[in-house]
Amino acid sequence: xxxxxxxxxxxxxxxxxxxxxxxxxxxxxxxxxxxxxxxxxxxxxxxxxxxxxxxxxxxxxxxxxxxxxxxxxxxxxxxxxxxxxxxxxxxxxxxxxxxxxxxxxxxxxxxxxxxxx
Numbered sequence: 001x002x003x004x005x006x007x008x009x010x011x012x013x014x015x016x017x018x019x020x021x022x023x024x025x026x027x028x029x030x031x032x033x034x035x036x037x038x039x040x041x042x043x044x045x046x047x048x049x050x051x052x053x054x055x056x057x058x059x060x061x062x063x064x065x066x067x068x069x070x071x072x073x074x075x076x077x078x079x080x081x082x083x084x085x086x087x088x089x090x091x092x093x094x095x096x097x098x099x100x101x102x103x104x105x106x107x108x109x110x111x112x113x114x115x116x117x
Contacts, residue, residue, distance in 0.1 A: 061115060064113050071111070
């Protein structure tokens with residue numbers, strides 16, 4: 001009794017990738033991810049107190065958040081000009097704003113940064 005095996009030509013299996021991974025984000029996407037956000041609550045508090053942040057103010061606050069992020073901070077008090085801002089460093093978001101004279105006791109922060117003008 002003879003058994004014959006038919007040879008089939010080799011065909012590599014092709015893998016299908018459902019969602020290709022982007023290797024390089026656009027410049028705008030990277031800048032947006034690194035920029036500081038202001039929550040609605042913080043914006044309302046600043047409006048009530050008559051404070052506005054110019055582009056150079058945001059740049060300085062962004063640099064302060066970068067430094068705090070490098071040091072491992074989570075929630076931080078940023079003292080800048082006449083403002084006291086509480087920021088979530090991981091989310092890069094200012095979550096509330098106070099007048100510096102309103103600051104009495106601040107809890108649930110792990111760091112404080114005096115931001116120079």
